[in-house]
Amino acid sequence: MGIRWSRLTPQLALAPAVALTAIAFIGSIGWTILLSLTSSRRLPDYTIDWSDPLRQYRRLFADLGWNIALSNLIILAIGSALAIVFGFVLAAMIERERRGEDFFRTVFLYPLAISLIVTGVAWRWIFNPSLGIESFFHSLGMTWVSFNWLADGRTAMYAIILASVWQSSGFYMALMLAGLKAINVEIWSAARMDGVALWRVYLEIIIPMMKFTFLTCAILLSLGVIKAYDIIVAMTNGGPGQSTWLPAYFTIKAMSAKGNLAFASAAAAMMLAITVVVFLPLVLLTAWQQRARKGAAG
Amino acid sequence: MTETSSPPAGTVMFPRPKKRIRGRSIAILVFLTMAALFFCIPLYVLVTTSFKTMDQIREGAIFSLPEVWTFEAWRYAWDEACSGITCEGLKRGFVNSLEILFPSLIASIAISAVTGYALALWSVRWAGGFLFLLFLCAFVPFQIIMYPLIVITVNMGIYGSIWAVAFIHTVLAMPVLTLIFRNYYKDIPPDIIKAAVMDNGSFWRIFIEIILPMSGNILIVVLIMQITSIWNDYLIGVTFGGLGAQPMTVNLANMVTVTTGTVSYNVNMAAALQTAIPPLVIYFVLGKFFVEGIAAGAVKG
Amino acid sequence: MPRVSFEHIVKKFGEVMVLNSLNLAVDDGDFLVLLGPSGCGKTTLLNLLAGLSDVTSGRIMIGNRDVTELDPKDRRLAMVFQSYALYPTKTVRGNLRFGLSASKLPQEEIEKRIAWAADMLQIGPLMDRRPAQLSGGQRQRVAIGRALVKHADVLLFDEPLSNLDAKLRTEMRMEIKKLHEELNPTVVYVTHDQIEAMTMATRIAIMNGGKIEQFGTPDDVYERPANLFVAGFIGSPSMNLLPATVEPGGQARLADGSPLDMSAYAFGAVPPPGTALMAGLRPEHFALAGPAEAACRFTLKVRHIERTGSDVMLALAFGEATLTVRAAPADAGHLRTGDPVSVQFPKDRLNLFDAGSGRRI
Numbered sequence: 001m002g003i004r005w006s007r008l009t010p011q012l013a014l015a016p017a018v019a020l021t022a023i024a025f026i027g028s029i030g031w032t033i034l035l036s037l038t039s040s041r042r043l044p045d046y047t048i049d050w051s052d053p054l055r056q057y058r059r060l061f062a063d064l065g066w067n068i069a070l071s072n073l074i075i076l077a078i079g080s081a082l083a084i085v086f087g088f089v090l091a092a093m094i095e096r097e098r099r100g101e102d103f104f105r106t107v108f109l110y111p112l113a114i115s116l117i118v119t120g121v122a123w124r125w126i127f128n129p130s131l132g133i134e135s136f137f138h139s140l141g142m143t144w145v146s147f148n149w150l151a152d153g154r155t156a157m158y159a160i161i162l163a164s165v166w167q168s169s170g171f172y173m174a175l176m177l178a179g180l181k182a183i184n185v186e187i188w189s190a191a192r193m194d195g196v197a198l199w200r201v202y203l204e205i206i207i208p209m210m211k212f213t214f215l216t217c218a219i220l221l222s223l224g225v226i227k228a229y230d231i232i233v234a235m236t237n238g239g240p241g242q243s244t245w246l247p248a249y250f251t252i253k254a255m256s257a258k259g260n261l262a263f264a265s266a267a268a269a270m271m272l273a274i275t276v277v278v279f280l281p282l283v284l285l286t287a288w289q290q291r292a293r294k295g296a297a298g
Numbered sequence: 299m300t301e302t303s304s305p306p307a308g309t310v311m312f313p314r315p316k317k318r319i320r321g322r323s324i325a326i327l328v329f330l331t332m333a334a335l336f337f338c339i340p341l342y343v344l345v346t347t348s349f350k351t352m353d354q355i356r357e358g359a360i361f362s363l364p365e366v367w368t369f370e371a372w373r374y375a376w377d378e379a380c381s382g383i384t385c386e387g388l389k390r391g392f393v394n395s396l397e398i399l400f401p402s403l404i405a406s407i408a409i410s411a412v413t414g415y416a417l418a419l420w421s422v423r424w425a426g427g428f429l430f431l432l433f434l435c436a437f438v439p440f441q442i443i444m445y446p447l448i449v450i451t452v453n454m455g456i457y458g459s460i461w462a463v464a465f466i467h468t469v470l471a472m473p474v475l476t477l478i479f480r481n482y483y484k485d486i487p488p489d490i491i492k493a494a495v496m497d498n499g500s501f502w503r504i505f506i507e508i509i510l511p512m513s514g515n516i517l518i519v520v521l522i523m524q525i526t527s528i529w530n531d532y533l534i535g536v537t538f539g540g541l542g543a544q545p546m547t548v549n550l551a552n553m554v555t556v557t558t559g560t561v562s563y564n565v566n567m568a569a570a571l572q573t574a575i576p577p578l579v580i581y582f583v584l585g586k587f588f589v590e591g592i593a594a595g596a597v598k599g
Numbered sequence: 600m601p602r603v604s605f606e607h608i609v610k611k612f613g614e615v616m617v618l619n620s621l622n623l624a625v626d627d628g629d630f631l632v633l634l635g636p637s638g639c640g641k642t643t644l645l646n647l648l649a650g651l652s653d654v655t656s657g658r659i660m661i662g663n664r665d666v667t668e669l670d671p672k673d674r675r676l677a678m679v680f681q682s683y684a685l686y687p688t689k690t691v692r693g694n695l696r697f698g699l700s701a702s703k704l705p706q707e708e709i710e711k712r713i714a715w716a717a718d719m720l721q722i723g724p725l726m727d728r729r730p731a732q733l734s735g736g737q738r739q740r741v742a743i744g745r746a747l748v749k750h751a752d753v754l755l756f757d758e759p760l761s762n763l764d765a766k767l768r769t770e771m772r773m774e775i776k777k778l779h780e781e782l783n784p785t786v787v788y789v790t791h792d793q794i795e796a797m798t799m800a801t802r803i804a805i806m807n808g809g810k811i812e813q814f815g816t817p818d819d820v821y822e823r824p825a826n827l828f829v830a831g832f833i834g835s836p837s838m839n840l841l842p843a844t845v846e847p848g849g850q851a852r853l854a855d856g857s858p859l860d861m862s863a864y865a866f867g868a869v870p871p872p873g874t875a876l877m878a879g880l881r882p883e884h885f886a887l888a889g890p891a892e893a894a895c896r897f898t899l900k901v902r903h904i905e906r907t908g909s910d911v912m913l914a915l916a917f918g919e920a921t922l923t924v925r926a927a928p929a930d931a932g933h934l935r936t937g938d939p940v941s942v943q944f945p946k947d948r949l950n951l952f953d954a955g956s957g958r959r960i
Binding site (some may be wrong): 007009010011014016017018020021023024025026028029031032033035038044073076090092094097099100103104105106107109110111113114115116117118119121122123124125126128130131132133135136168170176226227229230233234237241248251252255261264265267268269271272277278286 | 311317318323326327329333334336337338339340341343344347355356358359360361405406409410412413416419422428432433435437438439441442444445446447449450469472473476500501502516526529530531532533538547549552554556563566567569570571573574577578580581582585588
Binding site (some may be wrong): 311312313314 | 606607620653654655656657658668924
């Protein structure tokens with residue numbers, strides 16, 4: 001019997017992808033976790049000190065910067081959730097008032113096409129205390145207005161939240177609009193004939209029908225928040241002080257600091273852990289939802 | 299109870315008043331317009347500031363139009379502005395970004411399309427497990443694989459070149475793009491493959507002669523998605539590009555963050571716009587596909 | 600009590616005229632079916648009555664209320680939709696209650712009505728399920744229940760049976776008919792299925808191209824179609840339409856030269872000799888043999904035969920055209936393709952139309 005090429009070729013064609021997955025993802029994740037258990041400094045050192053394998057993690061959680069990064073992560077997640085709400089409101093309005101749909105969609109979505117570095121540059125300029133929007137309000141006589149958010153560690157995160165809401169609302173709007181359009185028009189007609197107030201229709205019928213879309217948005221939002229890096233570099237570079245550090249920023253900083261490889265790896269491993277912790281329940285919930293839906297249909 | 303006779307054609311009985319725009323519609327449109335204004339502010343400020351002179355900028359009226367429209371800042375940002383230690387403007391970064399873009403696009407789309415095709419249409423026994431693995435990989439934070447990838451590219455001898463950046467783009471895009479291609483190809487009836495195999499078609503001939511011609515739409519969507527994401531990338535460029543292969547975004551970030559002496563806001567804004575123009579042009583020209591790309595690549599985040 | 604009337608209704612979508620000066624009225628307790636091919640404007644008309652879209656001009660009356668400018672909820676209507684449009688995230692009970700929640704009825708009245716509808720439609724055991732957990736027929740019942748609990752003046756149905764399989768459709772047809780007989784509401788029912796129309800309606804409005812071609816009882820539209828469109832639309836297989844020319848003495852001659860006896864026909868006005876006619880002969884009225892007084896008789900060759908079990912459909916070669924005849928298996932079971940067969944058409948079943956205007960004579 002000869003070789004059955006029809007069996008073998010597909011597997012050969014998959015080889016590069018399998019190799020990349022095995023090396024660049026699985027192998028590399030294992031490698032980094034291994035490093036996080038060692039005391040590697042400038043160069044990797046693969047001996048694990050079994051008496052205290054988790055010392056890098058202890059150092060990490062004792063680190064002020066890391067703790068700031070974690071609390072900022074939560075602040076950013078809550079703040080950015082506004083983008084989902086805002087996105088839904090915009091989508092609902094566009095869907096209700098068909099006029100100008102293409103125009104509004106184009107305007108709300110263009111920030112997504114722009115690099116976050118550019119976004120950061122633009123917003124940093126707007127928040128410029130002496131020349132930006134603050135001076136605009138002051139020149140109108142509203143001297144009590146303060147937009148000098150970036151210079152103050154207590155408000156800098158809010159500026160970043162504003163910029164990321166600006167950047168991502170259109171994206172959630174697009175997802176929500178697709179979700180709204182998937183709703184049978186007869187549902188709307190039925191609700192209209194029932195004479196139920198519009199806000200109740202949204203609250204009791206439409207939003208529950210779109211819970212799958214909301215879940216998707218929540219997953220994407222949390223991933224985006226965990227990965228947030230470029231916008232920090234462009235807007236605050238972590239400052240003032242350490243007030244806008246985020247785990248992604250902290251880890252890259254630790255990685256490029258040299259001489260602290262094991263510590264940086266521990267931070268990276270924690271980022272993975274956060275992703276898993278946030279992400280797994282959401283994905284399982286989504287899968288469960290889908291299955292429930294499928295089971296019901298069948 | 300029966301049909302009454304119609305009046306002569308053209309007579310309008312019981313005319314209804316022209317529908318006025320309802321109050322609710324007006325409220326919605328006003329809100330949407332205000333939201334649109336909010337979304338336009340940064341772009342407006344970027345454009346106007348980039349055409350102003352520094353003298354006008356120092357007056358502090360951020361929303362005013364340029365008194366004199368000058369291209370000086372644009373020219374300076376492109377040709378002379380300092381980014382880090384070099385002062386060659388953004389043009390180097392622009393060329394680098396282009397040089398990174400093409401190999402990244404070709405490699406990432408080629409490998410993902412073939413993998414997606416094999417997984418969707420050829421009954422590979424472990425396809426399900428591998429797809430799930432790819433799905434998980436799509437969510438892995440870059441930081442956890444960053445150091446090993448640096449070591450790998452250094453050992454491949456490409457670290458600090460555009461090839462390293464292109465290679466990493468290919469690796470990181472592979473899981474999501476494969477899922478997208480696979481989802482697209484799985485809707486092709488498997489009977490087509492069976493028929494083609496009966497006609498002595500091989501794996502590659504079927505791909506090139508039957509599947510690729512059917513992939514026009516998804517290829518455009520993926521292409522647009524990849525162009526914007528590769529062009530807008532900062533982290534991979536700064537990590538793997540070294541000093542010689544920095545993409546435009548890295549140049550821009552260096553230009554605006556590491557400035558000594560007086561800050562030329564007009565130059566910064568011009569540089570930011572120059573970086574943003576290529577993806578913006580694609581967005582405004584091919585917006586429909588861009589939206590589809592968002593839906594398809596929603597997992598990419 | 601509510602008499603529903605459409606007066607001079609014009610509906611344009613942009614520049615496209617969908618309904619042009621349409622008039623129609625039904626009495627209280629009537630079961631009106633709007634019947635027609637797709638795109639004839641029947642659903643548009645129903646949506647205008649429901650208030651889901653606005654008339655361009657004209658007036659809609661329910662009883663003596665002008666409802667043209669009213670919001671759907673103020674028109675005292677209830678509607679059953681083609682896709683049922685049940686709220687997927689609410690239980691059956693929740694679906695029934697949601698529709699009443701805006702009505703400010705006392706709680707016990709709401710519960711009473713829900714229990715009444717559940718009982719009426721035998722959906723009691725399903726009350727705590729969600730629509731996704733119901734079969735097509737059950738969803739249909741819930742959708743009807745949701746309309747019934749409102750105690751609306753007029754019930755509207757928009758092709759409610761089109762998503763069901765044939766057997767369920769027959770069952771639900773009976774059920775809706777029974778409901779109408781028990782509760783006797785005014786019903787406006789849209790469908791493209793003539794069986795539904797013939798079995799349920801007390802009045803049928805046959806629509807085509809935004810106009811009402813005929814309005815009458817099921818018997819009217821079947822026995823005395825008002826024009827060629829209705830003649831061809833109602834009945835399955837459809838009526839044979841043969842061109843003929845009027846001759847003196849209550850006679851006409853068909854295209855093949857054979858005589859047509861019109862002496863038993865109830866003419867509105869007798870057409871002058873020479874008038875071009877269309878003679879409508881229903882396939883089911885032909886007889887293969889028998890002494891009936893014939894309007895015409897032919898001996899024709901069988902082109903092909905279709906047996907359905909209960910009937911035999913004969914396609915006979917009438918020159919180039921085909922004459923369809925329905926016969927009993929006992930009479931026609933022995934026939935083969937190519938066999939000659941004699942058929943005759945009874946005098947009193949004839950339909951005659953003016954070939955020019957298409958109207959019934």
